[in-house]
Amino acid sequence: MTGAPSESHAAYVALEREIGLLLRRSRAISARLARELHPDLDGAAYGLLALLEDAGPLRASDLVARLGLDKSTVSRQVASLVDLGLVDRAADPEDGRAQVLSPSAEGSARLSRIRSARRARWESDLAGWPADDVATLAALLGRLNRIGDAREAESKEPPPDR
Template sequence: MSNDLPNDLDVEYELTRFVRRVRARSLRQIPEIHPSLDYGQFLFLIAICDAPDGIRGSELAEGLGVHKSTASRAIAALEKLGLVARVPDPDDGRAQLLVAEPEARAKLEAYRKRSHQRFSAIISGWTDDDISTFARSLARLNDAAEQIP
């Protein structure tokens, strides 16, 4: 990228490059979780796995910033693939929570472990201070991004 652009555009450009690379790698590895799983469904599965006590479909849609109908289609696909199940909400007998099936959770954890190992290899030449500064900067960026609607 040209140095005559403002620094904030260089940061955005580099973040975009990194996100594309991560997404491309994810697309290659997602079939290890399930051969029919697509990237959008994968993002829903992550969110469901990250809610260990389960999550309502409406909360899932809100958390991912998608329309309820989009969430409904993704959830139905994940159920059909046998990756998630519905269980009664202990706080509201009329409602249901989405939970990841144990095998799906285990496969996602294995995926995350491989991703962590790959990222560790990428930054293996960095100093501890470099890593700490980068982590704090990313956290600061994410915190700021969450404040903007």
């Protein structure tokens, strides 16, 4: 590319910068929220508990697939959540040899309190935004996440036979 970068290129550079900042803040917030759930909880475990609340009960293998994390990382986080009384294990009704995970009553209650406080913070931070802008932001982020989900699923497909 010669000369000045195109307007489109500059937009992608700005997008990368802003998403990077958002992700760094998100990791810091998740670590803080995890400590609010329990002082001994790892930051990544917050997202795992939230996923179980939203989509559970799930097997550990489902968590690995949905979160794109290493099996040993998920196993360690699940063990921590179970040990702290925030997640329960039960026999999988479809396969008694396997286990499914779901938030315990205590885990759900703690997560609900934190999510309420987090939503209140979003409402405060975006109070000056028109409701349509907030809805548009949510829709665009959802669209971006679906692209990421599709790309993640694509990367896990076996290569075609040649």
